[in-house]
Amino acid sequence: MRFDILTLFPGMFEPVLGESILGRAVNQGLIEFHTHNIRDWGLGRHKQVDDYPYGGGAGMVFRPEAIFGAIEEGLGVQLGTAEEPAPPPDFPILLMSPQGQVFDQAMAQELAAYPRLALVCGHYEGLDERIVRYAVTREVSVGDFVLTGGELAAMVIVDAVARLVPEVLAEESPGEESHSRPLLEYPHYTRPANFRGWTVPDILVSGHHAKVAEWRFKESLRRTLQRRSDLLAKLEPQLDIKERKLLEQVREEEESQGHS
Numbered sequence: 001m002r003f004d005i006l007t008l009f010p011g012m013f014e015p016v017l018g019e020s021i022l023g024r025a026v027n028q029g030l031i032e033f034h035t036h037n038i039r040d041w042g043l044g045r046h047k048q049v050d051d052y053p054y055g056g057g058a059g060m061v062f063r064p065e066a067i068f069g070a071i072e073e074g075l076g077v078q079l080g081t082a083e084e085p086a087p088p089p090d091f092p093i094l095l096m097s098p099q100g101q102v103f104d105q106a107m108a109q110e111l112a113a114y115p116r117l118a119l120v121c122g123h124y125e126g127l128d129e130r131i132v133r134y135a136v137t138r139e140v141s142v143g144d145f146v147l148t149g150g151e152l153a154a155m156v157i158v159d160a161v162a163r164l165v166p167e168v169l170a171e172e173s174p175g176e177e178s179h180s181r182p183l184l185e186y187p188h189y190t191r192p193a194n195f196r197g198w199t200v201p202d203i204l205v206s207g208h209h210a211k212v213a214e215w216r217f218k219e220s221l222r223r224t225l226q227r228r229s230d231l232l233a234k235l236e237p238q239l240d241i242k243e244r245k246l247l248e249q250v251r252e253e254e255e256s257q258g259h260s
């Protein structure tokens with residue numbers, strides 16, 4: 001899968017995307033990153049990319065020319081004009097924005113199905129609205145808070161999407177992780193079995209695979225009930241009869257312990 005990142009700060013990406021699982025996936029040719037410095041398409045000797053807002057007010061605004069140029073020349077996507085609109089691109093061009101749809105695991109899965117994804121990092125007080133309407137295909141937020149720029153948001157999205165690309169995760173199974181269903185993952189334990197008197201649940205060292213799987217599923221349900229009961233409304237219609245019974249058991253156990 002190919003990721004194109006349009007940013008004023010391409011240097012921020014190499015240290016993050018070149019390390020660990022993503023760095024290995026790049027070396028294996030499973031994913032590729034291309035950063036495009038928006039300033040290369042800036043105006044004049046100073047490569048200006050921002051300007052004062054029409055109508056006055058605080059802060060600067062991203063002018064449209066540089067981002068349109070980076071998308072057209074850097075990505076090879078024609079954006080057209082008001083008179084001659086261009087057809088939509090065949091891959092998503094995401095604008096990082098606190099006003100966008102909030103990113104989640106379902107969106108990560110949807111985006112991972114594309115062979116190519118572009119991410120535009122905003123900066124300043126805002127972007128000229130013609131960028132939002134005519135240059136990108138979708139606005140995406142990483143949460144209800146405001147960052148100084150879109151770079152960290154883009155890294156979050158790239159990381160979450162890239163690890164879903166087949167073979168990027170050598171051993172881990174994305175299918176069991178938190179949010180692959182509307183469910184939080186079960187607790188993990190490793191050696192030693194007894195650490196300072198805190199012991200590992202017996203079932204996990206029993207070697208009984210079916211019982212371990214059931215324990216893990218129940219603990220996933222318990223965590224979700226305790227921490228994110230809002231997810232259960234989405235999960236319940238997806239449960240089969242056996243899973244529903246386990247949820248009932250967990251609810252009863254939690255109620256009897258006064259946890260819910």
Ligand SMILES: C[S@@+](CC[C@H](N)C(=O)[O-])C[C@H]1O[C@@H](n2cnc3c(N)ncnc32)[C@H](O)[C@@H]1O
Nearest residue numbers: 096097098122123125141142146147149150153
């Ligand atoms: C200081 S913010 C601008 C916020 C803007 N004035 C507003 O209120 O919507 C600058 C840039 O950071 C990025 N950004 C900030 N918060 C974000 C979030 N929650 N998710 C994604 N991108 C964000 C966007 O690219 C944005 O253009």
